Amino acid sequence: MDEPELVKRVQSGDTAAFDELVRRHSRRAFAVAWRIMGRREDAEDLVQEAFMAALNRIDSFEPGRPFAPWLLRIVMNRGLNARRARVLRATDEIPHDVSTGDDTPHEDLERRELTERLRAAMADLPERQRMVLQLFELDGLSAAEVAEVLGISAGTVRWHAHEGRAALRRVLAGAYGNPEDEAR
Amino acid sequence: MTDRLEREPEIAAVLERATRRPPFDEVDWTRLHARIARDATATLARLRETPTWWNIAASWARPAIPLALAAGIALVLLVASRQDSQPVATDWREVDPRSAMLGALTADRPDTDVMRVMFGASRDAWVMQEVFVVR
Numbered sequence: 366m367d368e369p370e371l372v373k374r375v376q377s378g379d380t381a382a383f384d385e386l387v388r389r390h391s392r393r394a395f396a397v398a399w400r401i402m403g404r405r406e407d408a409e410d411l412v413q414e415a416f417m418a419a420l421n422r423i424d425s426f427e428p429g430r431p432f433a434p435w436l437l438r439i440v441m442n443r444g445l446n447a448r449r450a451r452v453l454r455a456t457d458e459i460p461h462d463v464s465t466g467d468d469t470p471h472e473d474l475e476r477r478e479l480t481e482r483l484r485a486a487m488a489d490l491p492e493r494q495r496m497v498l499q500l501f502e503l504d505g506l507s508a509a510e511v512a513e514v515l516g517i518s519a520g521t522v523r524w525h526a527h528e529g530r531a532a533l534r535r536v537l538a539g540a541y542g543n544p545e546d547e548a549r
Numbered sequence: 550m551t552d553r554l555e556r557e558p559e560i561a562a563v564l565e566r567a568t569r570r571p572p573f574d575e576v577d578w579t580r581l582h583a584r585i586a587r588d589a590t591a592t593l594a595r596l597r598e599t600p601t602w603w604n605i606a607a608s609w610a611r612p613a614i615p616l617a618l619a620a621g622i623a624l625v626l627l628v629a630s631r632q633d634s635q636p637v638a639t640d641w642r643e644v645d646p647r648s649a650m651l652g653a654l655t656a657d658r659p660d661t662d663v664m665r666v667m668f669g670a671s672r673d674a675w676v677m678q679e680v681f682v683v684r
Binding site: 375380383392405408416417420480487502503508522 | 553554556557560563564565566568571572573575576578581582584586588589590592593594596597598599
């Protein structure tokens with residue numbers, strides 16, 4: 366069943382259609398929720414809360430529109446509000462162990478250091494810039510969908526992506542023997 | 550910066566490295582879906598009771614189309630019939646002076662209309678009758 370038809374059925378109160386909509390979108394919603402909240406339990410609660418909020422407003426949703434950006438925007442807004450309330454930082458939860466297991470102790474140390482620097486660079490990015498990069502590069506949303514999720518223009522999405530990538534490239538350049546680029 | 554935003558695999562790899570992969574495997578999806586479904590029960594029941602606008606529109610469409618058609622035909626007939634009949638003024642104040650004058654000249658209107666339009670409804674109608682020769 367295509368998505369507009371599914372949404373129409375949910376708008377009519379069809380339980381099976383709602384279950385299907387949840388199955389289709391819960392994984393992506395969880396990924397975004399987890400990046401905001403940093404804890405699995407919190408992310409699960411946020412996904413549940415977002416689906417309920419979406420369902421409560423489903424009668425105002427136009428079935429022809431893509432559902433995912435609308436849902437993810439709810440996840441994003443509620444997540445950021447919840448996180449502000451709980452004073453959590455998503456990056457606090459990032460583990461230190463990113464070793465592949467095949468490295469020598471020296472390579473392993475270098476890898477850890479690079480990961481630390483990348484993580485610090487990501488943490489230093491403005492929240493919106495970080496979200497643009499994650500939604501676009503990791504979650505596979507289009508620029509237009511990212512714009513809808515974050516409630517900004519496509520031009521602003523491009524600008525944030527450009528700035529965020531430039532910041533990460535500076536870290537990489539510094540790690541691979543071009544320290545003056547990093548110092549800029 | 551171009552107008553299109555292209556994906557950069559190198560950046561994606563860096564991001565994968567800098568941000569931990571969401572713990573999809575740790576989530577009990579069946580339980581999470583069941584929780585959401587349980588919470589949604591009351592709202593879905595409300596939605597079943599409240600028809601959506603297109604359902605209302607669809608239910609009205611079948612009787613509304615012939616009714617609208619009939620009303621349109623009736624309106625056309627009404628307009629056509631009103632165009633055929635000449636409006637007749639019942640009050641001297643509604644009479645247009647020019648049409649009254651023209652009417653009087655072509656003998657379509659009584660002279661009293663002309664008198665009333667020009668001088669108002671005089672109580673001394675007999676004076677008017679003396680001044681004008683009333684047919």
